[in-house]
Amino acid sequence: MKVLFKVTRQQQNTKARVQTYTLEVESGNTILDCLNRIKWELDGSLAFRKNCRNTICGSCGMKINGRSALACKENVGREIARFPSPSTKEIPEITIAPLGNMPAIKDLVVDMTSFWNHLEAVDPYVSTRGRAIPEREFLQTPQERTQLDRAGNCILCGACYSECNARAVNSDFVGPHALAKAQRMVADARDTETEARLEAYNQETQGVWGCTRCYLCNAVCPMEVAPMDRIGEIKQQLLQEKDAGENRSIRHRKVLVELVKEGGWIDERKxxxxxxxxxxxxLKGLLSLAPLGLRMLAKGKFPLKFEPSEGVEEARSLIEAIQRYNSHCE
Structure with a gap:
């Protein structure tokens, strides 16, 4: 069947343009197969990264039909099925563009410097003291090793980083890939720097609290690492170990639970x-609330009293059951 490939072309620091290529392909051909044919048969100037062709190296990350994915994993048939043409007479189209949140160098090749720098920032290596055991190999139980399975599957392809909404608006946020690796270090029984790591990952919008929980990283991860879930595990550990006075992010979550347990929903005044x-x-924080409070009062939007919701006892019992379960699982 014939397929029209719309590929984003660009040089560094220049405006992108879309170039189209028509190929006769099979539904089982991967997107990487098709890009190879475009380069070999139609346009040798097209630039993209590739290596293993087997979902191992993560080199061929790019945006395929608007979402970040591996070109060696996605095939023509699935892509056409995702976005079928309105008419059977039309030639199916597949769009291909570079990963997001990173500047393009040429065509589908992006500069991943920020990606690697943010990974380095979380110190994703077992601590030196944890490795310094000259007498014997550092053994782990099967149960300990199982804790590392999900995060350990990350191949650093950049798909999650490309889709991250938090990273798009906050250049200090280290990104889901880095925090997934960070969770692996926190869970690793061989590491001896857990407390220091948690302190570092507890930074306001640079660390775990910068995540907006949009789920896009989970949706696009080709290895099912579920980075947002790994971030959530670090958050949960911080919430268990840190006092509400530590920082506003921890306080936000603890107060929310406290107020819902008390009234079934949030008392906005408190x-x-x-x-x-x-x-x-x-005092400084309280004074910062004054302008907003005055505007709300002026517009009649400040609640003068609080009405607890129905089913407060049920909501409280559910929260307490979850808290007991989490405590039991530690």
Missing amino acids: FGVMVVGNYLRD
């Missing part, structure tokens, strides 16, 4: 005072 004002201990 929420701002407790989170931003740190339970009346942060």
